[in-house]
Amino acid sequence: MRQLRSTLTYSNVVATLALFLVISGGVGYAASTLGRNAVKSQNIATHAVKTRNLAKSAVKTNNLAANSVTTAKVKKGAITGAKVKGGTLTRTNLAAGTLAGLQVADAGNSSVPGLTSEINGGTPVPLTGTISFTPVTGKSYELLAELKGTPTDANGPGEGACFAEVTILVNGFPISSVTLFNDGSAPPPFNNGPVGSTATAIGLQQAGQQQTLSALAFGNTNCSSATTASLRVTVVELG
Numbered sequence: 001m002r003q004l005r006s007t008l009t010y011s012n013v014v015a016t017l018a019l020f021l022v023i024s025g026g027v028g029y030a031a032s033t034l035g036r037n038a039v040k041s042q043n044i045a046t047h048a049v050k051t052r053n054l055a056k057s058a059v060k061t062n063n064l065a066a067n068s069v070t071t072a073k074v075k076k077g078a079i080t081g082a083k084v085k086g087g088t089l090t091r092t093n094l095a096a097g098t099l100a101g102l103q104v105a106d107a108g109n110s111s112v113p114g115l116t117s118e119i120n121g122g123t124p125v126p127l128t129g130t131i132s133f134t135p136v137t138g139k140s141y142e143l144l145a146e147l148k149g150t151p152t153d154a155n156g157p158g159e160g161a162c163f164a165e166v167t168i169l170v171n172g173f174p175i176s177s178v179t180l181f182n183d184g185s186a187p188p189p190f191n192n193g194p195v196g197s198t199a200t201a202i203g204l205q206q207a208g209q210q211q212t213l214s215a216l217a218f219g220n221t222n223c224s225s226a227t228t229a230s231l232r233v234t235v236v237e238l239g
Helices: 002-007 008-034
Strands: 102-109 128-130 138-148 162-170 173-182 195-201 211-218 228-237
Touching: 102 211, 128 195, 138 162, 138 173, 162 195, 162 228
Parallel strands: none
Antiparallel strands: 102 128, 102 228, 138 195, 138 228, 162 173, 162 211, 173 195
16 A cells, blocks of 8 residues: 555656546547548448438438339338329239229210201211220220110101111221110000110220221101200220
């Protein structure tokens, strides 16, 4: 103890304290004065950076490597319809059968002309809406047509009946027809047919070839001017 006291002088204590301050203070100084980009990837231990160390919104799209986010990393239900860019999903992106019953054509006319006249070759019926589609290999297509109106027999109970027809054409070829009728001389309910409809296969053997709808009206003078009708034609993709 005497030997320790003899060597423990004021100068020794001050020197030791100064050395401690230099060592500890130097580390703190160095840590607080790191320059921009001074910490490199190789200075960071594996798994050292945790989620809690990242600032909110710190990771941007351009920080992600290409193809780094896979399906397994996407939370179930995280991607909603609002997050899907318009027009980015097409039938080819969906599993077969997902869009069974998809309407690929839908056209019509709210006031069909030519129902009260007899014209060779019929009266063209202008169609508004989607009138064309292209069949896909492996799919089936059905054409649905409906003619709805107020057929009125101009002769009343006399001879002759009102019979009006609209023929649906695909690429200029007749495919199916829908009809309306009214017969003032027939007993109800067989005297009036205000709705005509049809369902026909279409494009089964023409994959890749565009199909375009058109229509012709074939009326007759037995239908009075009170006869009116609307037409709707759709094509549904099945399978």
